[in-house]
Amino acid sequence: MTKTNTPPSYDMSLVDHGFEAKTFKGLTYPLGDHAPGYGEIYPLAPDLGWTRMPVPGNLAHINLWLLDDDADVAGGFAIADTGLFMPDTINAWKDIFAGPYAGRALQRVFVTHFHPDHLGCAGWLANKFKAPVWMNRTEWLMARMLTSDVRDAPPEDTIARRKFAGYDEERLDKLRAQGWGNFARAVSRLPTGHIRMDDGDLIRVGKRDWTVITGGGHTPEHACMVDYQNGVIIAGDQILPRITSNVSIMDSEPEANPLAEWLASIDKFKAALPDDMLVLPAHGFPFKGVIARLERLAAGHHKQLDDLEAALRQQEMRAVDTFGLLFGRAIDDSIYGLATGEATAHLRYLERAGRAKLDIRDGVGWYSAA
Secondary structure, three states: OOOOOOOOOOOOOOOOOOOEEEEOOOOOEEEOOOOOOOOOOEEEOOEEEEEEEEEEEOOEEEEEEEEEEEOOOOOOOEEEOOOOOOHHHHHHHHHHHHHHOOOEEEEEEEEEOOOHHHHOOHHHHHHHHHEHHHHOOOHHHHHHHHOOOEEEEHHHHHHHHHHHHOHHHHHHHHHHOOOHHHHHHHHHOOOOEEEOOOOOOOOOOOEEEEEEEEEEEEEEEEEEEEEEOOOOOEEEEOOOOOOOOOOOOOOOOOOOOOHHHHHHHHHHHHHHHOHHHHHHHOOOOEEEEEEHHHHHHHHHHHHHHHHHHHHHHHHEEEEHHHHHHOOOOOOHHHHHHHHHHHHHHOOOOOOOHHOOEEEEEEOEEEEEEH
């Protein structure tokens, strides 16, 4: 496909924009492979901009959204999600504020959920512009808790849960040596308060009305923003086009069943969203075909659950023994913790559904088919 170097002028339909649309696995990408560079803005609409910021590792980027918010202040704008708090992101934001948004006043900072690539610069932006942070209360409290929990070594109950999942002593020693509180290093200092975003809230931003829809599983109450009139959803990590959001048991809720919450949220969004809606995901490209994507996400997890149950009929397994089956690739140290959380979530789902049984021996959890 031939790509132009200069973004085309805005077109309401996202059809006659000069890029070649792509269709892949039932989804349509109206802009094809086009994406803005770091510190650049592509106008999805006259009042809705798209930029990207860097993220280390395989994700490589996060999509962020700029909304006209000029009801009270001429030229005012809002930001939905903020990027990691690191020099490259800050420099990209400074390029925007010195370039296309020079002289404009940030009115609000919306954050979909507490993960650092979404929340990281929220405090820096809020303090720089004296603008409030809007978040779901649970997500806000998670952020406040994690940014304040910094210590020299992981808590012993966390070590015990990693042993339960199957970590050997060498890996446990590495965990002990890493310290505790990496979350706080990727997040700027937050204001003492926030403005709450509850499920079902209607928020006026500029000339658009955004309905808040929350989902669970990836985080406790991830907040998406839906503009029904114009057919757009700021989806965060709740609906991604090509990768599946991590669904893990968190240390803050070791007895939770996040995969059950995730599958229930998929049903909730399927019932709430029209299929022709333009999805603005945190990673990947804007796309259409949200119902097909939600169904594919659910089907993928159900297949993993069925495969895992079948494997447990052949042998008992710890969480770490399921990596090859669930992920189909080598799991290195950089994602070992995420893989552990997701594997444990799938095993927990089977156990709570009566499809697996758990035997704890010497502090290690062994699962077998029920």
